[in-house]
Amino acid sequence: MRELRIREALREALAEELERDERVFLIGEEVGHYQGAYKVTEGLLARFGAARVIDAPIAEAGFAGLAIGAAMVGLRPVVEFMTWNFSAVAFDQILNNAAKVRQMSGGQFTCPVVFRGPNGAAKQVGAQHSQCFEAFYTHIPGLKVVCPATAADAKGLLKSAIRDDNPVLILEDERLYGVKGPVPDGEHLVPLGVSRVAREGERATVVTWGKGVAPALQACERLAAEGTQCAVVDLRSLRPLDHGPAAESVQRTGRALVVHEAWPYGGVGAEVVDRLQRECFGALQAPVLRVTGRDASMPYNKTLEDLVVPSADTVLRALRALLAY
Amino acid sequence: MLPRRGAPEAPQRGAKAVHEHTALLRELHRTMLLIRRFEEAAAKAYSQGRIGGFLHLYIGQEASAVGALSALGPEDYIVGTYRDHGLALARGMSARACMAELYGKATGCSRGMGGSMHFFDASRKMMGGYGIVGGHVPLAAGMAFASKYRKEKGVTLCFLGEGAVSIGDFHEALSLAALWHLPLVVVVENNEYAMGTPLERTLSVADVSLKALAYGMARDRFRADDVLTVREHFQTAVQRAREESLPTLLEVQTYRYRGHSMSDPGKYRTAEEVEARKRNDCVHRAELVLQEWGVTEEELQAVGRSVEAEVEDAVRFAEESPEPSEELIEALTYA
Numbered sequence: 240m241r242e243l244r245i246r247e248a249l250r251e252a253l254a255e256e257l258e259r260d261e262r263v264f265l266i267g268e269e270v271g272h273y274q275g276a277y278k279v280t281e282g283l284l285a286r287f288g289a290a291r292v293i294d295a296p297i298a299e300a301g302f303a304g305l306a307i308g309a310a311m312v313g314l315r316p317v318v319e320f321m322t323w324n325f326s327a328v329a330f331d332q333i334l335n336n337a338a339k340v341r342q343m344s345g346g347q348f349t350c351p352v353v354f355r356g357p358n359g360a361a362k363q364v365g366a367q368h369s370q371c372f373e374a375f376y377t378h379i380p381g382l383k384v385v386c387p388a389t390a391a392d393a394k395g396l397l398k399s400a401i402r403d404d405n406p407v408l409i410l411e412d413e414r415l416y417g418v419k420g421p422v423p424d425g426e427h428l429v430p431l432g433v434s435r436v437a438r439e440g441e442r443a444t445v446v447t448w449g450k451g452v453a454p455a456l457q458a459c460e461r462l463a464a465e466g467t468q469c470a471v472v473d474l475r476s477l478r479p480l481d482h483g484p485a486a487e488s489v490q491r492t493g494r495a496l497v498v499h500e501a502w503p504y505g506g507v508g509a510e511v512v513d514r515l516q517r518e519c520f521g522a523l524q525a526p527v528l529r530v531t532g533r534d535a536s537m538p539y540n541k542t543l544e545d546l547v548v549p550s551a552d553t554v555l556r557a558l559r560a561l562l563a564y
Numbered sequence: 565m566l567p568r569r570g571a572p573e574a575p576q577r578g579a580k581a582v583h584e585h586t587a588l589l590r591e592l593h594r595t596m597l598l599i600r601r602f603e604e605a606a607a608k609a610y611s612q613g614r615i616g617g618f619l620h621l622y623i624g625q626e627a628s629a630v631g632a633l634s635a636l637g638p639e640d641y642i643v644g645t646y647r648d649h650g651l652a653l654a655r656g657m658s659a660r661a662c663m664a665e666l667y668g669k670a671t672g673c674s675r676g677m678g679g680s681m682h683f684f685d686a687s688r689k690m691m692g693g694y695g696i697v698g699g700h701v702p703l704a705a706g707m708a709f710a711s712k713y714r715k716e717k718g719v720t721l722c723f724l725g726e727g728a729v730s731i732g733d734f735h736e737a738l739s740l741a742a743l744w745h746l747p748l749v750v751v752v753e754n755n756e757y758a759m760g761t762p763l764e765r766t767l768s769v770a771d772v773s774l775k776a777l778a779y780g781m782a783r784d785r786f787r788a789d790d791v792l793t794v795r796e797h798f799q800t801a802v803q804r805a806r807e808e809s810l811p812t813l814l815e816v817q818t819y820r821y822r823g824h825s826m827s828d829p830g831k832y833r834t835a836e837e838v839e840a841r842k843r844n845d846c847v848h849r850a851e852l853v854l855q856e857w858g859v860t861e862e863e864l865q866a867v868g869r870s871v872e873a874e875v876e877d878a879v880r881f882a883e884e885s886p887e888p889s890e891e892l893i894e895a896l897t898y899a
């Protein structure tokens with residue numbers, strides 16, 4: 240199989256869908272002439288032209304709303320937020336229009352729009368530029384939210400999102416854009432709302448997504464070197480949330496750890512914990528634990544930033560505590 | 565020789581006035597030079613990996629902040645964007661505190677928590693640099709509101725780029741400031757590019773100051789090549805805010821020499837364009853005017869040396885300063 244970087248896999252998905260369906264267009268800041276702030280859309284302006292790869296002014300509420308309106312009357316816009324931090328400016332459009340228009344119109348209108356961009360901490364970009372948005376958006380009925388961790392999933396989920404008749408939000412990650420992975424040749428779709436077992440193991444189950452996957456796998460590798468095998472489940476989709484494979488694993492292991500970078504309070508991890516404790520109550524040998532970003536705004540200082548976001552070390556420590564419980 | 569376009573005449577009113585005028589320009593020139601050397605040192609430290617995150621340099625735009633802030637008093641508030649180092653230094657914040665912030669140190673102006681984009685100094689009413697484009701403009705209206713509410717004479721100056729004019733918050737802030745007669749000066753620093761996007765692809769009009777019209781606000785528009793000219797324009801707007809409690813929208817036409825941030829190679833413009841703009845360089849222009857007014861080459865070199873020493877000292881201070889402690893992570897969340 241070919242190896243692609245996540246940014247290339249996303250670009251391939253966009254190019255294939257632009258090619259396949261002329262209702263699809265891209266809109267966002269610096270997506271065209273500049274080739275994308277993080278180079279995801281590189282080359283697409285030259286290939287598909289300025290009518291379909293549209294450089295927007297810094298007007299997130301405006302172009303998000305415009306995309307929602309265009310979607311209601313039959314187009315299939317893909318909106319890039321330079322980062323999800325800037326989607327806060329467009330939050331009202333996503334919350335009050337994209338998520339609700341189908342329900343409010345009694346089902347007369349759908350809203351097949353995709354919003355995508357990098358989510359979470361990058362590197363020392365401070366409190367306003369380091370935020371995770373999954374808890375805000377998964378809270379909202381009417382939205383679908385996915386968070387790919389591999390190149391294959393990035394491509395397959397984005398293509399499925401573009402073809403879906405609902406608003407779908409893709410939470411990518413700047414720090415993952417350069418990560419390579421195998422991507423199947425030819426048409427490759429990953430269904431929305433299906434999680435993936437990233438690693439098998441019998442002693443404990445780590446449930447995570449996005450940037451949490453790599454440190455979870457690393458921590459499990461280290462434990463494996465000591466003869467302790469733990470499983471990792473990559474949720475991939477956060478709404479709809481497919482907790483089945485995670486629950487099946489926990490039925491066997493009796494121990495679960497949820498890992499995410501976002502804040503703990505009211506986070507997606509809390510939703511996962513609720514489902515696991517109800518579905519696996521009889522099997523659990525320990526409380527379900529969480530490793531999350533610390534409950535604070537992101538400091539600029541490098542040493543402090545590293546203390547705030549989960550790492551292989553913090554996951555390993557939590558796993559040891561869980562196993563010793 | 566530089567073209568003399570826009571350079572002010574030395575005042576004709578006798579030796580004392582000439583002397584004062586020269587002293588003022590000497591001071592403003594030194595601050596502009598300090599900003600430039602500070603930014604160059606920051607760029608160097610960034611490329612050595614000593615500074616992280618985003619770093620947006622102010623090189624080329626110095627006359628804007630320096631001219632503007634020379635028209636303010638200590639009772640006035642300043643709010644800016646992530647491109648905030650020039651504002652901070654022009655407001656009299658120390659190069660040490662600013663450089664230490666870039667290094668993420670406890671001695672930094674925001675204790676190493678904010679970094680390049682979030683310079684604050686409560687004692688100088690430097691109300692911060694903000695990272696979400698346009699999001700700070702309503703805050704500035706709020707500070708102006710507070711000055712008026714408390715019947716103080718303070719004025720608020722809010723800086724943003726021309727790219728931010730497309731954001732709703734900018735318009736809502738202008739709408740409120742005009743409606744409630746707030747002592748606010750909104751300063752659009754038009755450096756021709758919002759990241760890689762030239763003005764003509766972000767706005768439907770070339771004259772950004774036109775945005776004031778529909779709000780019934782006063783407006784002004786001028787080039788920021790000559791720092792004394794900048795100061796005069798700002799004095800008019802600040803006086804309008806202070807004396808009449810009326811807002812103004814100012815468009816300052818300027819140019820950034822470096823990329824949008826350190827990660828921007830600037831492929832969207834030609835080297836010739838940048839070189840052409842540098843021919844109107846504000847620091848160089850100030851030097852020519854000073855020389856015309858009798859300041860010697862040696863004196864200017866001495867200024868250069870003292871500025872360099874100040875920046876070197878700031879770098880050393882930043883390098884030697886301690887890191888903020890871990891307790892700050894949660895401790896700063898609530899008052």
Ligand SMILES: Cc1ncc(C[n+]2csc(CCOP(=O)(O)OP(=O)(O)O)c2C)c(N)n1
Pocket residue numbers: 268297299321325328645647695696697698724725726727728729755757758759824
């Ligand atoms: C709401 C929002 N959208 C996008 C960005 C990313 N961004 C940061 S600066 C910038 C360009 C701003 O240009 P301009 O306002 O002209 O100011 P300049 O950087 O030229 O000083 C963009 C798009 C952001 N920080 N906030």
